[in-house]
Amino acid sequence: MPAWASLPVGDFLDRMRDQRELSPHTIDAYRRDLAQFFAYCDGEVIDSIQAVERRHARRYLAHLASGGYSKRSMTRKASAIRSFYNDAGRRGIVTVNPFEGVSRPRLDKPLPHALATRTVIHAIEAIDPGTAEGLRDRALVDALYSTGLRISELASLTVHDVGSDMVTVTGKGRKTRRVPIGRPAQESIRRYLSEGRQKLAGPGSGNALWLGVRGGPLGVRGIRSVVRKHVATFPHALRHSFATHLLEGGADLRTVQDLLGHTDLATTQIYTAVTRQHLRGTYDRSHPRA
Numbered sequence: 001m002p003a004w005a006s007l008p009v010g011d012f013l014d015r016m017r018d019q020r021e022l023s024p025h026t027i028d029a030y031r032r033d034l035a036q037f038f039a040y041c042d043g044e045v046i047d048s049i050q051a052v053e054r055r056h057a058r059r060y061l062a063h064l065a066s067g068g069y070s071k072r073s074m075t076r077k078a079s080a081i082r083s084f085y086n087d088a089g090r091r092g093i094v095t096v097n098p099f100e101g102v103s104r105p106r107l108d109k110p111l112p113h114a115l116a117t118r119t120v121i122h123a124i125e126a127i128d129p130g131t132a133e134g135l136r137d138r139a140l141v142d143a144l145y146s147t148g149l150r151i152s153e154l155a156s157l158t159v160h161d162v163g164s165d166m167v168t169v170t171g172k173g174r175k176t177r178r179v180p181i182g183r184p185a186q187e188s189i190r191r192y193l194s195e196g197r198q199k200l201a202g203p204g205s206g207n208a209l210w211l212g213v214r215g216g217p218l219g220v221r222g223i224r225s226v227v228r229k230h231v232a233t234f235p236h237a238l239r240h241s242f243a244t245h246l247l248e249g250g251a252d253l254r255t256v257q258d259l260l261g262h263t264d265l266a267t268t269q270i271y272t273a274v275t276r277q278h279l280r281g282t283y284d285r286s287h288p289r290a
Helices: 003-018 024-043 054-066 071-090 117-125 132-147 151-155 183-200 220-231 235-248 253-260 265-286
Strands: 166-170 176-180
Touching (some): 117 132, 132 220, 220 235, 235 253, 235 265
């Protein structure tokens, strides 16, 4: 990053971390995207953030396109820079956001993939609870499908979070919500806690609910490995399945929004398209005059 951009970018990232409480991963992504843009501007003989104009924004996007970047990457980078300039504008540092009004690449939004209900249930029931790892894996997959938690939320659970039929989690933006957990998942967790967890526990276990074979907390990577082993997919597919199956069962969209921890209802509405797709497929397969 050129020296003339380092201080304003650093100040911006500090505010994003302290005021909006963005994750370290998100902050690092912002830093990389802003450094890349301002390095490009430096090559265009620009020497301040105020000197960046709309034509530079358009040229930069064209530069990314010619460099083989995907539409999704280009949109993310443009969003990061737009956020930086919006913040600078609110603070009176710049008068114009060079990315304001610049058209972004149109993204094709793929529908989330939901597993069939019988596929999920069969995968859970096929996990052998005869070992401590088996008890953990069955409880983990069962809990993931029963609650629809994000993988980071599931990984952060402690033994104190699961003592009832509700799970308290802290999601994006440090927003806390309570999510019901089904009776089969409650029973799976109870068995894991009473028969399996103590066999995995070690000096570094602390209060973590999920433990690895060495006794430490099972992190996001470990959870991905467990889900891949038993369900042959990613943890987020179980979150998609959770939402889709709720809507198919008659749940209203607002309830599903609250359960998933979505801030914007539009984010949840994509699942209505998934259920319509499922209904159409079922009709085509089942009706004699489809």
